[in-house]
Amino acid sequence: MKSIDQLKRTVIQCSLPAALEAMGERWSFMILRATFNGLSHFEQFQTTLGIARNILANRLQRLVDHGILERHGCPEDRRKVEYRLTEKGEALLPTLIALRQWGEKWEANIPNNPVLVDSRDGKPVADILVRAHDGRPLGLGDLRWVDRADLEADQPRCIYTGEPVGAK
Amino acid sequence: MKSIDQLKRTVIQCSLPAALEAMGERWSFMILRATFNGLSHFEQFQTTLGIARNILANRLQRLVDHGILERHGCPEDRRKVEYRLTEKGEALLPTLIALRQWGEKWEANIPNNPVLVDSRDGKPVADILVRAHDGRPLGLGDLRWVDRADLEADQPRCIYTGEPVGAK
DNA sequence: GACCCTAGATTTCAATTTGCAACTTAAATT
DNA sequence: AATTTAAGTTGCAAATTGAAATCTAGGGTC
Numbered sequence: 469m470k471s472i473d474q475l476k477r478t479v480i481q482c483s484l485p486a487a488l489e490a491m492g493e494r495w496s497f498m499i500l501r502a503t504f505n506g507l508s509h510f511e512q513f514q515t516t517l518g519i520a521r522n523i524l525a526n527r528l529q530r531l532v533d534h535g536i537l538e539r540h541g542c543p544e545d546r547r548k549v550e551y552r553l554t555e556k557g558e559a560l561l562p563t564l565i566a567l568r569q570w571g572e573k574w575e576a577n578i579p580n581n582p583v584l585v586d587s588r589d590g591k592p593v594a595d596i597l598v599r600a601h602d603g604r605p606l607g608l609g610d611l612r613w614v615d616r617a618d619l620e621a622d623q624p625r626c627i628y629t630g631e632p633v634g635a636k
Numbered sequence: 637m638k639s640i641d642q643l644k645r646t647v648i649q650c651s652l653p654a655a656l657e658a659m660g661e662r663w664s665f666m667i668l669r670a671t672f673n674g675l676s677h678f679e680q681f682q683t684t685l686g687i688a689r690n691i692l693a694n695r696l697q698r699l700v701d702h703g704i705l706e707r708h709g710c711p712e713d714r715r716k717v718e719y720r721l722t723e724k725g726e727a728l729l730p731t732l733i734a735l736r737q738w739g740e741k742w743e744a745n746i747p748n749n750p751v752l753v754d755s756r757d758g759k760p761v762a763d764i765l766v767r768a769h770d771g772r773p774l775g776l777g778d779l780r781w782v783d784r785a786d787l788e789a790d791q792p793r794c795i796y797t798g799e800p801v802g803a804k
Numbered sequence: 805g806a807c808c809c810t811a812g813a814t815t816t817c818a819a820t821t822t823g824c825a826a827c828t829t830a831a832a833t834t
Numbered sequence: 835a836a837t838t839t840a841a842g843t844t845g846c847a848a849a850t851t852g853a854a855a856t857c858t859a860g861g862g863t864c
Contacts, residue, residue, distance in 0.1 A: 480684075481749040484669055484732075487739030494660055494822090501652055505781060506796050510841050516648075520823045525842055535742075547831045547840045556742045558776055562764045563734040564652075570731055571655030574703075574724045581649040582781040582795050586768040590792040590802025593779070594769050596730045599762045600754040603771055606761060608726055613673060613750040614758070624758040627750050628674050634758025662851085678812050688852045693813055715811045715860050 478615040478627050490534040491560065495519050495527050500557065501564060503537065505582065508550045536560070566596035646783045646795050658702040659728065663687050663695050668725065669732060671705065673750065676718045704728070734764040 491497060498517055507513055514524055528551060531537040536557035542548040565584060572580050584593050597605045612633045614624040624633040659665060666685055675681055682692055696719060699705040704725040710716040733752060740748050752761050765773045780801045782792040792801040 478750050480673070481746050482669065482736060483739030483744040483746065483748055484665060484736050485739075486743035487735045488662070488665060490739075490743060491735070492660075492662055492665070494656070497652060497656060497660070501650065505648070511839080514841095520825095521842070522824090522844085523822065545832070545840085549841065559738055559742060561776065562766050563731060563738055565766055566731040566734045566764065567655045567659070568650065568652050570727055571651030571653075571658075574727060575654035575658060576651040578649050578651065579784060580651055581784040582646050583784050583787055584766070585780050585782050585787065585792055585801060586772075586774060587778050587780045587801055588768070590780075590782070590787070591769045592787070593774060594767045594771065596734065596764060596766070598730050598733055598752070598764070600756070601759045601762050603762065604754075606754060608729065610755050611761070612753050612755045612758075614753050616747060616749040616751050619751055619753065619758070619760070624753055633753060633755055679810085682812095688854095689813070690815080690853090691851065694851095713811085713861075717812065 479617075490530075490536065491563075493527060493530065495523060496531065497564060497567065499524075499527055499531065500536070500553075500560060501568075503551060503553050503557070504561065504564065508552060509548055510551075513551075531557070562596060565593070569595055647785075658698075658704065659731075661695060661698065663691060664699065665732060665735065667692075667695055667699065668704070668721075668728060669736075671719065671721050671725070672729065672732065676720060677716055678719075681719075699725070730764060733761070737763055 491500070495517070498519070499513060502513055502516060507516060510524065510528070513519065513528075514521055517524075528537065532539050532551075535554055537551045538554050540550040540552060542550055568580055572578070585591055586593060598611065600606055612624070612626045613628070614633055615627055618625050625631060626633055659668070663685070666687070667681060670681055670684060675684060678692065678696070681687065681696075682689055685692070687695075696705065700707050700719075703722055705719045706722050708718040708720060710718055736748055740746070753759055754761060766779065768774055780792070780794045781796070782801055783795055786793050793799060794801055
C-alpha cells in the first residue's frame with residue numbers, strides 16, 4: 469500500500485510509448501534486422517522475410533516517416549529504391565541485439581546466425597547488460613528506481629520503499 | 637551483387653521472431669515496464685496504462701504463457717491476483733532499458749522518469765551499448781557480421797565482403 | 805443475512821489492421 | 835516490340851483491437 473502510494477507521487481514519464489510507436493509494429497524489428505544484415509531493396513525484404521507486399525510498403529513508409537530509414541533512388545537502375553539506415557536507425561542496434569540475445573537464451577534454443585563480432589579480434593560481442601556509469605555490470609539487486617526530482621535534489625530514494633540510495 | 641550472394645550462403649537463423657512472438661504485441665513492453673516499476677495487479681495496470689480490459693487480460697495471459705510473468709493468488713485478499721516477473725521476465729530489463737533510452741534520445745525529448753540508478757552510488761545507469769567480450773564499447777564501424785560456421789572454423793569473415801575479421 | 809463494493813475478468817459488437825492475390829506502372833532486358 | 839523486373843497499389847476476407855456492458859467470486863458494513 470505504502471509503496472504504491474510512493475509510486476503515485478512520482479510523475480511517470482517515459483519515452484517507451486514513443487519508441488514503441490516507431491518500432492512496436494509486428495514487422496518493424498524484422499525489417500530493421502534485415503537492413504543491418506545488408507538488405508536494402510523492397511524485393512529483398514519481401515522474399516527473405518515473407519511479409520505481405522502491402523504491409524511491407526506500409527512499414528517501410530513508417531520507418532522512413534520516423535527517420536529510421538532513408539529512401540534513395542538508385543541512379544544505375546532507376547527502378548530500384550535503396551532503403552538505408554539513418555544514424556537514428558543505427559542507434560537501435562543495442563535494442564535489437566538485446567532482444568535477439570534474450571530470444572536466443574530464453575525462447576529459441578537455436579544459435580543466432582549471422583553472429584555480430586568485434587572487428588578487432590573476431591570475437592562475438594558481449595551480452596547486452598545494464599551497467600553502472602563506469603561500466604560495472606549491474607544485476608537487478610544492484611538497481612533502484614528513483615524519482616528524477618529526488619535525484620536532481622541529490623536525495624535519490626527508492627520509489628517503492630522511500631529508502632535513500634547511494635552514499636551521501 | 638556479390639555481397640548479397642555471400643549473404644545468401646549464410647544460413648540465417650535468428651531468435652528475433654521468437655522474441656517478438658513473446659514481446660512484439662503492442663502493449664507487452666508497457667505492461668513489462670509497469671511490473672518493473674512495482675505494479676502487479678490487474679486494476680493497477682488498467683488504470684495506469686489505460687489499456688482496454690479485454691486486451692489487458694489477453695496480454696497478461698500471453699505473458700504468463702510465455703513464462704515472463706507468474707500468476708499468484710493473494711492469500712490475504714482472495715479476489716486479488718498478483719502478477720510477478722519471472723527470471724525470464726527480469727532478463728528483459730536490458731532490452732526494455734535500451735528501447736527506453738533510444739526513445740528518450742531520438743523520439744521524445746522528455747527525460748524518462750523514474751530513473752534507473754546504481755544502488756551503490758545512486759547514479760543513473762550507463763547507456764546500453766554493444767560491447768566487446770572484454771567490455772570495450774563498440775561502434776558500428778567496429779562490428780562485423782560473420783557466419784557462425786566460419787567463426788567456428790576460426791575463419792571469421794564479413795558476410796558482405798568476405799573480408800577476414802580479426803587477427804590470425 | 806441483505807446490501808453494496810471491489811478485483812479480475814468475459815462478452816458483444818464496431819472499427820481497425822492484417823494478409824493474400826491480382827493488378828499497375830515505370831524502367832530495364834532480350 | 836515483347837518480356838521481365840522493381841516497387842508498389844487495390845480489393846476483399848479474416849483476424850485483431852478497443853470501448854462498454856456484463857459477470858462472478860470475494861469482502862465490508864450495517
